Amino acid sequence: MAIVVGARSGTPAPKLSKALTAMARDTVEAGGKVFVIRLDGSPAVVFDDDLNSTASNGSAFERDVNRHMESIARAFREKATAAQPEADVLAAIGIAARSVGEGGNVVVLDSALATKGDLNFRQDGMLSADPAEVAESLKRNDALPGLAGRRVLFEGLGNTVEPQPPLGERGVKNLGLIWAQVAKAAGAACTFVNATPSSRTALGGTPSVTVVPVPPPVPSIKACGDTKLTEAHSVGFVRGEAEFREPGAARKTLGLLAAVLAGSGKRVEVIGTTSSEGDRLYNLRLSRARAEKVRDTLVELGIPGDRVTARGVGTDWPDHVPDLTAGGAVIPAAAARNRKVIVRLPACPA
Structure with a gap:
């Protein structure tokens, strides 16, 4: 399991929900590995430790798992905050996919409003672009992440805080459709999009992220021109x-x-x-x-x-x-x- 953490400007402070914590624990108890990926302009793995338990009974194993879960939570709090300007979401997903391998889970805790890389919503018109055309363009440019056999979950997609303006219902919907289409084109076994915000708290002191202009859902209607x-x-x-x-x-x-x-x-x-x-x-x-x-x-x-x-x-x-x-x-x-x-x-x- 790989958790891409968007602890950055313009996106609500990420939180590990009870459901995600349980998913991580199940992964560890089954002998799998949990990775934490820092999402910023230069994404990187900030946690990839093994459990390394030599416990000979169930109680001892549970204590080892608990200590390991505490290490994961500490990395989430202390190491995953953005270190570089902007947000290259596509690159972070690619790192996560390579980390977990086929059959693994990739969780993206972020608005997914990328401002750098091959999928960049700073481009005028990208937020309203046709999702299939976006995926086709990335495939044509050999820019899709290798998601074959991976399950992908976007948590908090489209949720923003100051200075990033809200995307509005139309913007959130199309952003979700774009990422779902990209994941499908990249071979993902399944994709889930949850736009429910886990937090409304903004993070201070993080590197700058360019604000993505959001077009109004209703045009400026004039009685002339x-x-x-x-x-x-x-x-x-x-x-x-x-x-x-x-x-x-x-x-x-x-x-x-x-x-x-x-x-x-x-x-x-x-x-x-x-x-x-x-x-x-x-x-x-x-x-x-x-x-x-x-x-x-x-x-x-x-x-x-x-x-x-x-x-x-x-x-x-x-x-x-x-x-x-x-x-x-x-x-x-x-x-x-x-x-x-x-x-x-x-x-x-x-």
């Missing part, structure tokens, strides 16, 4: 389709937009854009279908149909960012930024 509905908001789409990823949440957000539009009497243009995978005709069709989905929903919400038009432009849009590698592979964070629907009203007064 452009309102951008992106993958970071509740009006996102199923991959490759013109169906809302979260229909109820999308309708709620579009209801707020419809309320602003209702009294204006202004004409509205809905414009769909896409990322760059797929050919030009496919992207034009997909972006138009998504724009039409938003238009139709606005009409259902009471906006006169003759006031709303829809068109798709694919990748032909001024703020489109490069989202393919030199080899033509998708860059997940950039692709997420390019997938959006713009609701355009007449320009705002200067």
Whole structure:
């Protein structure tokens, strides 16, 4: 069993729950080994001692196990606090996986909001990136940890404390989906995600960790100019389709937009854009279908149909960012930024 400990800035102070303590004890009593991994910008094993019991009876063995459990708890308290800036979660999981071997348990006590390494949520758009695309990108770059046969548990995933702002329901959900998809692609036997916080206490005196910007769940809705509905908001789409990823949440957000539009009497243009995978005709069709989905929903919400038009432009849009590698592979964070629907009203007064 390997415990990755995120005792760092922006993540609640980790605690060994009764359930995890029992899991560690069961491992030790069965002749296994418990590792403690410090999670920071340069993760490292900080405890890997063997039990080394020569007890000849049950009572003596229990005393040896108790002393060993005290050593594990001491390492957790005294050696696992971050020593280097940032947080390379993927590297820490890789160290844990190599430590336990196939059939072992990897436990991650951290928000899992990585700020360094091959999976870095400081990248604009990464927090709302498509989970399957993230896993595919890591696999393509040979950056997946070796999790074949390991069981992976994320405890406290997505929970943050100052200075890191809360991720919100959408952010926590997608973060969990990303890590679950990464673990699956890396061969994990099973993955469990528990977003319930074990603590709300912030740690002081630890090295700096860059704050990850968190997009608002609802876009800034204006009565003039452009309102951008992106993958970071509740009006996102199923991959490759013109169906809302979260229909109820999308309708709620579009209801707020419809309320602003209702009294204006202004004409509205809905414009769909896409990322760059797929050919030009496919992207034009997909972006138009998504724009039409938003238009139709606005009409259902009471906006006169003759006031709303829809068109798709694919990748032909001024703020489109490069989202393919030199080899033509998708860059997940950039692709997420390019997938959006713009609701355009007449320009705002200067």
